[in-house]
Amino acid sequence: MFKKLKSLLGFGPAPDFATLVKDGAVIIDVRSQNEFNQGHIHGSVNIPVNELRTHLPQFKEKNKTFITCCASGVRSAAARNILKANGYSMVLNGGNWQKLNQKIK
Numbered sequence: 001m002f003k004k005l006k007s008l009l010g011f012g013p014a015p016d017f018a019t020l021v022k023d024g025a026v027i028i029d030v031r032s033q034n035e036f037n038q039g040h041i042h043g044s045v046n047i048p049v050n051e052l053r054t055h056l057p058q059f060k061e062k063n064k065t066f067i068t069c070c071a072s073g074v075r076s077a078a079a080r081n082i083l084k085a086n087g088y089s090m091v092l093n094g095g096n097w098q099k100l101n102q103k104i105k
Contacts (some may be wrong), residue, residue: 013023015036015092017103025065028052029097030079035071041101050074052082062088 068076073095094100
């Protein structure tokens with residue numbers, strides 16, 4: 001019971017983001033275009049969180065792994081929820097883009 005509760009709340013072993021990216025995960029940076037232009041993860045896709053719903057059709061494979069990121073983890077958590085609510089099955093909140101970038105190097 002505790003294991004399931006931990007999983008639902010997002011506790012447990014941290015995902016291996018480097019392996020996920022190596023295996024084809026898509027990183028969606030949900031910061032503004034201006035923030036993204038100041039620095040971002042190479043290969044990430046920039047879609048501001050408030051525009052994400054209109055861009056969902058470009059992500060046709062709903063069982064693909066998606067990793068959301070932003071400046072602090074708040075917008076990326078909202079983006080994760082949007083993706084999950086729209087049927088995307090493997091979506092992880094990568095949190096702060098700079099920290100995520102260090103994890104995938």
